[in-house]
Amino acid sequence: MVELVRTEIDILSAVSKVGDPSAGAIDVFIGTTRNTHKGRGVELLEYESYESMALKVMEKIVDEARRTWNLKGVAVVHRLGKVRVGEASVVIAVSAMHRAEAFEGCRFLIDQLKKEVPIWKKEYFTDGHVEWSGSDVAIG
Amino acid sequence: MKIQVCFFSVVRDIVGTDARQLSLPDGSTAAVVLETLGADHPRLLEWKHSIRFAVNQTYAPAETVLNEGDEVALIPPTSGG
Known part of the structure; x- marks a missing residue:
């Protein structure tokens, strides 16, 4: 299951979706919004996405993870829009027969998501600057 | 031929x-899409080496030949998670 949502991510619901009688482990990664970036204070984050493509890329990396680690259930939920510091911006839950596959599959999914899925984060700094993460271009 | 180009993040701001x-x-x-837009928006060319292309919602190499009606996106470095 892959989803892009504009309201608070329901973490327990994501976890409950991956439960499987053949699984001996569920691993969950929760990415949360941090109040600093390279030493500067951050007040708020805003995520945007090329949604039609993002969902396709998410499905593709989920398929790859399922095949590689024989995952039983996978849920990937990413938040869009404004997210306050401390809230979950992404939740990944996977189930597998054994914990090693669950850990590795989950790690692969978050690493690939960050590299491949067309989602961008705008950082609102406490000093009033607003910047796209990873760019040096100030826009406000 | 006519194509549709979509912009996101820093590229949309430019x-x-x-x-x-x-x-x-x-x-x-x-690649021609980026060159063509770069003529009007020179700051885009600063991103030339970090922008990836997507054609019809799939990553595609710069040398991909386009067809009428294609949806092309210029994808700056992603920062999800």
Whole structure:
């Protein structure tokens, strides 16, 4: 299951979706919004996405993870829009027969998501600057 | 041929819109889209080496030949998670 949502991510619901009688482990990664970036204070984050493509890329990396680690259930939920510091911006839950596959599959999914899925984060700094993460271009 | 180009994040800020239709000669590649837009928006070319192309919602190499009606996106470095 892959989803892009504009309201608070329901973490327990994501976890409950991956439960499987053949699984001996569920691993969950929760990415949360941090109040600093390279030493500067951050007040708020805003995520945007090329949604039609993002969902396709998410499905593709989920398929790859399922095949590689024989995952039983996978849920990937990413938040869009404004997210306050401390809230979950992404939740990944996977189930597998054994914990090693669950850990590795989950790690692969978050690493690939960050590299491949067309989602961008705008950082609102406490000093009033607003910047796209990873760019040096100030826009406000 | 006519194609639709979509912009996101820092690229949208440079171009000033989230989508635009372009008319290009038949046989044009994805790279031509960036060159064409770069003529109007020189700051785009600063991103030339970090922008990836997507054609119809799938990553595609710069040398991909486009077809009438394709949706091309210029994808700056992603920062999800």
